[in-house]
Amino acid sequence: NAGVMQNPRHLVRRRGQEARLRCSPMKGHSHVYWYRQLPEEGLKFMVYLQKENIIDESGMPKERFSAEFPKEGPSILRIQQVVRGDSAAYFCASSPPGTGANNSPLHFGNGTRLTVT
Amino acid sequence: SQQGEEDPQALSIQEGENATMNCSYKTSINNLQWYRQNSGRGLVHLILIRSNEREKHSGRLRVTLDTSKKSSSLLITASRAADTASYFCATATVGNTPLVFGKGTRLSVIA
Numbered sequence: 001n002a003g004v005m006q007n008p009r010h011l012v013r014r015r016g017q018e019a020r021l022r023c024s025p026m027k028g029h030s031h032v033y034w035y036r037q038l039p040e041e042g043l044k045f046m047v048y049l050q051k052e053n054i055i056d057e058s059g060m061p062k063e064r065f066s067a068e069f070p071k072e073g074p075s076i077l078r079i080q081q082v083v084r085g086d087s088a089a090y091f092c093a094s095s096p097p098g099t100g101a102n103n104s105p106l107h108f109g110n111g112t113r114l115t116v117t
Numbered sequence: 118s119q120q121g122e123e124d125p126q127a128l129s130i131q132e133g134e135n136a137t138m139n140c141s142y143k144t145s146i147n148n149l150q151w152y153r154q155n156s157g158r159g160l161v162h163l164i165l166i167r168s169n170e171r172e173k174h175s176g177r178l179r180v181t182l183d184t185s186k187k188s189s190s191l192l193i194t195a196s197r198a199a200d201t202a203s204y205f206c207a208t209a210t211v212g213n214t215p216l217v218f219g220k221g222t223r224l225s226v227i228a
Contacts, residue, residue, distance in 0.1 A: 033215060042218040056215060091159055102147060102209030102216050108159035117123055
């Protein structure tokens with residue numbers, strides 16, 4: 001499967017635990033975007049990364065949330081000390097090198113549904 | 118901030134009918150994109166229309182863009198039950214800013 005791969009598909013965490021969400025972009029893609037979706041809502045931008053660089057994190061909460069896209073391996077969205085309000089679907093998207101954040105289509109994974117109990 | 122707003126929020130039609138969804142936005146754009154999302158899945162890109170284009174077609178899909186009214190429409194002709202999904206518009210403003218998505222239109226096509 002050459003598409004964007006996210007895992008796990010479903011993640012349950014108790015309040016105060018850490019959540020780690022992984023995203024492998026499409027083969028050949030070097031730009032990764034994380035979005036959050038609440039029920040019946042659209043997607044809210046969180047962060048835009050290229051390999052080893054955070055390009056735009058304007059949508060990321062200042063505390064408890066971090067993201068990385070290392071030279072090797074998947075992109076990781078990390079949420080520390082989760083709270084019930086973090087429950088949502090988290091989507092990763094990718095685009096090829098040479099494209100900007102908005103001038104070509106994004107390819108999305110099927111998301112990770114985080115439930116905080 | 119919410120840039121694109123889809124209208125209607127929900128639409129229910131019979132198979133074979135046409136479905137029209139609208140998107141309005143507030144600021145100048147570089148391009149506007151439409152995506153489909155099936156329940157429990159990720160978004161799938163449908164069409165990208167640039168600010169200097171007025172209309173684009175892809176199979177049964179037709180997208181129009183009116184930059185003077187800051188609005189776009191997505192028309193699905195001869196709808197099928199498999200078209201049942203949520204449809205989102207996403208706007209791209211000038212510069213390297215990320216896509217901003219609307220809240221979507223939930224389309225139900227009844228067989």
